Amino acid sequence: MIRPLIVVCRTWFLSLLFFLYACRTSDPSKSGVLSFNVPANMTLLQNLRNQLGTFEKQNHIKVKLIPFTGQEKLYAMMAAGQPPDVFYTNTVVRDQLAAEGRLLDLYTVVAQDPFIHEIRPVFIERGTSIDGGWYQFCDWTFTYGIYFNKSLFDRQHVPYPDSAWTWQDLVQYSRALTKDTDQDGKIDRYGVFIAKHFVSALETMNGAVYPANALFFELPPESRQALQSYLDLMYRDKVMPELAMTQAQGMQGAQMLNSGRVAMVAEAVPNLDFITSLTVDWDVAPFPRMTPLTPRYFRSASGGLSISSSCRNPEKAWALIKWLVTSSPYNTPNPVLNSVDVVSGWEAQHPRLAQTHFGQVWRLSERYDGGDSRDFVRYFSWSSNAILEELGPMMDRVFSGQMSLEELALATPAINAHARREMDKALSNPSLKGVFREKIKASLQAYEAGIHDGR
């Protein structure tokens, strides 16, 4: 009895000692190390690891890559007071973090740096929050296009879409391409598939304008019209497979095109992984024009790199970001920069692109930039979480044909009341930075007064 007791006591005593020994707060953010929580796939990561040495030598700093990303991980690191120095943020997260003083205002490090003139102003704007601080370096952008299977068009004698095509053309072509090939009463090939997250691109094309940093949900007539046209593809013209069905199938654009189940698919341009997985003879066209007005092509920039306010070497962190978008294998050639010829760069990397209208689609999107991509206020604004909580289930019902757009429009006040309550709660947070509080308050007042700010 006694001997094992002694053994156990000794074991516990030793473990306790070990525990106490371990209980010394170590500080991983040593001054000579820059930690970078990088959202990368394996190929990119390997390339980064291979080339990081040059950067480290030039800037006399070690970079620690943290290649595992997740919201829980980032927040845990922040809550423990050890956030990475550089990390990826989307717009919602960016605003929340910035409002609580967790992000560095990039203007404080770049004011003297001529590199700022290299960046297209629109991307600085996109990384700018409601308080005017620049908290996020947009590290990537793309536009959208309609990829199509040329042989299916040839077979049905349908002309290829071009840069001047309209929504009516799209519907008409889709009708001609939609077929029940084995005549069993079920459609085997659809004319077109546009995933629901591209609806915002349609709204933009139709002339809907959302003010930057707007806090409330709006459904302007242009949006409603675009949404209706979209629903009509599924329910009136029946030229697009129903969303619930495609979603339940887990099928993605490339598979739809490759299998011949769909003749046209909306996808990001350029989406290199998408392109390389296509096995059919394809080309790409810009989104069809929806109004006689000047086209407005949607350009996505939903996130970017941010620097933690706790970073000890902000200049070095900025240098890292600069290096990433200019000379690293990370998203280069990068369309965020002025001097970069994106089209030739990508065509050089992927010769297949040169045989398509990729260049045309890209240049059009630059010439007729649809404006601040955060105009899609539902997904990327300060109050988007609150809005989405109400709106999400409703959109599910709209897209499955169980709720009309009239009903959605009628629900707008309820959605915004919910958003309003959340904003009030946010305002009562004492750690909210003053500038944010003022701006949000002003925005709320404008809303109360029935004036929609920015209009």
Place this chain on the structure above:
Amino acid sequence: MHHRHTLKTHLTGYLFISPWLIGFILFSLGPMLLSLFMSFTRWSLLSPPQWVGWENYREALFHDPLVYKSLWNTAYYTVFSVPLGVLFSLLLALLLNRNLKGQKFFRTVFFLPSVTNMVAVSILWMWIFNPEFGLLNRALSLAGVAGPLWLQSETWAKPALILMSLWGIGGGMIITLAALQGIAPELYEAAELDGARAGRRFCHITLPMISPALFFNLIMNTIGSFQVFTQAFVMTASSAEGSEGGPNNATLFFVLYLYKKAFQQFKMGYASTLAWILFVIILFFTILQFRLSRRWVYYESGGNRR
């Protein structure tokens, strides 16, 4: 049987449970108390928490319809998956306990699903539920039934997840099987000498002897079902971020909702409130089950006595 309960016997008891006790104090107690404290605060994880008293609880219980929606979803899931899970794992274990050739193979087959990585399983089942290519609807169409959209259907998403949970009963089965294997054969021999028939043997020997294991399955399945998360998180998310929860929130389970509050909306305080509400609910059912267990769970003499 009556020993002197001296200091030494108490000390021995505590020595034996000391690993857990120390671990509890070091790793569990602090985080639990902290989360209890946080449930009375507004805490974004980013800045110091702000005390708000009962506000979170009032909000959750009286003003948040999604709390009740997600509770309903969770209850629906629990009511079906727990009893069915315990029952089927018992039946399977009984089948597998027969002394016949090939049992090793069958055991492995039935256990396979529950060892498969949850994320992989979820992806696998997304395929099975695929309305067009999926196994399930293909099998149904052979029987002349047009299958539903399953995960993308407001009506069928929850039954789909319940069905999937039944596929993973291997864990419960193994525990029951281990209990069956642990029954001393002499008990059966004695009963046979007494001329007891198979039905009686089952009711008077097998069931009582494995009742502790069944009880374990029941408790753990209940806790697990109330906390169901991964399947819903992986399987019913659509492309847009923050949209986890299935069509019209049909699979927004309580912990999924809590997770979204904590990690998508920066409301760790409110999420803690939800967690403690769930804690109380599960606690109620656990205590109830422990109370009821006195009537049907058989422990060797001395186990329950103090």
Place this chain on the structure above:
Amino acid sequence: MMTNRPSLWHWFSNGVFYLAMIMLSLVFMTPVLWLLSSSLQSLSGVFSVPYQWIPQPLHWENYRSVLTGLPFVRYFGNTLLITGLVLFGTWLSSSMVAYGFSRLKFRGRQTMFSLCIATMLLPGQVTMIPLYILFARLGWVDTLLPLIVPAFFGSPFYIFLLRQFFLTIPFDYDEAARLDGAGPWRIYWHIILPQAKPALATVTVFSFIGVWNDFFNPLIYINSFEKATLTLGLNFLKTQIIGSGVTQWPVLMAAAVLVLVPNVLIFLLAQRHFIKGINVGGLRG
């Protein structure tokens, strides 16, 4: 035993049994077979109608992509190290604690046990951050310690499981041993543990699978590329593929199969001990 029954009945009942078992196995196996089959498909083969159960040709390169796509051996080693230590810790601590809770009498036992159960009732999502802060204070972030050390303090799940099993072992054994002069440690080590072999085998299987498949804890605690576990690394592969808008389902399925294999092996190993359990029981008494 069954001498009064005709052997025809035996035949019949066995026939019914095997028929039922084979049908059930098919139901349970189909998804797994599909997993295997799809891991050898081409991307388009996955969506082919009608589905080809045996892909033509077999796309073994899916497995190659997994094995070469990440430092597989290293991640395998990391996971093995963690799993081994956790198993050791769980055996040691959980069985000890379960013994205390089931067969020793001491003041406050019921309260302590209730507390132990209660820790399982709170969703881990809210204790995760405080726990992380604790480990960060200890300087354990980006080490394997947060994944290993807690196991040495027993896990409520296994404690509860083992307690349930220990409670089915007749107390006469303890009494007899006590009369022979054995203390609680001897009884625990020489009587209870050997009797509980099926239960320990169960714990082994569960614990192994739990750690082997754990994604969440490695995700938050591991920062360095080199220290990742297999599941974390495989997810890496997944983000690579899914993030691009083109899901390489077959590669993903190949990865799932590779993770599955050790789980099946440990189960086959542990299964022997289920059977042994009978023999031990049979020899005694």
